[in-house]
Amino acid sequence: MKFTRRDTLAMGAGAAVATFMPMQAFADANDEAVMAFTGDADIMDEGVELTAPEIAENGNTVPISVSAPGAVSILILATGNPAPRVIEFSFGPLAGAQSASTRCRLAGTQDIVALAKMADGSIKRATSIVKVTIGGCGG
């Protein structure tokens, strides 16, 4: 089989599209997850505290904490994971604070987003980047 210059260009373009596609898919999945939680409400970047390590030694177990006084529920998204939803906390009448901590898996360095739904339906947001290191000798 022989490749002409035109074929080669076309293949290059195809490859570019192919590498771009998954990113697009991620973005769509993130948008969907956000929309499902927020509906049409405006999002304000305040009122939520998201604590995550700046550098995670291993993506398998990354400690994260969220706190949003007055929130009914908090959704955490890992925007670079194949499935962005990580966890959704809902707080009942006996919650001592609208805060919780857990441990999650991150597929790589990425933004973590916490969305808090307040009692009046408004949405507050915090974002934090976590760098996930890959060990030089992970064995």
Next chain:
Amino acid sequence: MADNVKPRVRVPRSAVAGEAFEIKTLISHKMESGQRKDSDGNPIPRSIINHFSCDFNGENVMQAMLEGAISTNPYFQFEAVIQESGTFTFTWLDDDGSEYTDSKDITVG
């Protein structure tokens, strides 16, 4: 029921009415995410704990919907505030339909 599933919870023995205190829970579970493939390249089906709730005397403290991105042996730390003595109940729901529970009594002095 998945193998070796063992819930652990830490609740203080006593509390002051109206003052928030910390609760920690951990349950041993492999949390197979559904994103991995076996050595033949076939996807390994998701098998996780998908829901957790903490209640006190029938009233809710906190609940969580877990996804495959929660680490092996799911861990939670959160706060509760109560007015009277009673019992905390903790419930974890597994993808396979199993339910794991634990409970802890607490005295309000």
Next chain:
Amino acid sequence: MKKMKKFTLSATVAASLAFFAGTASAQVSDALEVDGTVISTTAPAPDFLDIDQVLSGWLFRTPETRALQTDDFDNPGMVFVDQAIDDWNAVDGSEGKSCASCHTNGPEEFAGLRAELPRWDEAQGKVMNMEDYINLSRVEHMGAEPLKWAKPRMDAMVALISLQSRGMPINVAIDGPVADMWEQGRELYYTRVGQLDMACANCHEDNYGVMIRADHLSQGQINGFPVYRLKNSKLNSVHARFSGCMKNIRAQPFAVGGEEFRALELYVASRGNGLSAEGPSVRN
């Protein structure tokens, strides 16, 4: 030479620890204490080493990873200790006994054992590891099958018994009847092997404190074993870790439970003399 190394140590370790501390959200000091038990993460190096100080691998981890070991509830390794307690009480084998049938005071009977292992056992006429003692009891007293080394049941039981010595200084004898085996272990530690042609010492003696890609090289101490690793979410035994290290340097690993790793374990354990037993510890 010793002075020089000291300078390198304090400069690199301090710099890298400060680097992590500066970027961290969790506040963890360099002192490790669990439920009132103080764990020494530094100690003067044993005389046979050409460095001044021995350092627990805990010091080389990020504050978030360190924090996991400061509270037994947060330490995922304790899940396996719980499993081992069930196993301790479970009857197994032809004699109808559990561990608890003979060891009526509980696993607490073994306080101090971990800190001395591997050690020469006169009655057995050989150097014994924790795994050897567990299987000796199972086979001879319970009439049960021996547990396989580096498998979950064994690693969990090793963790339960190691825990009883937490905070006690590692004190592994290197002379007398173990001298030859210790020398063999020392030889292995300094022998370059594998396609990358590296010895244990190249990373863990010559370059600890520096980054190997994104990983912070430790002294390779084994005082914290078995170790719960975030990487594989389970307990890892000493020999399994040796095996992993050898694969990383593209070498054919020695057999788990075999003569070479037994000698290496004896030698590496003794390099940590003075550090506290820490198991089950948490690492990346």
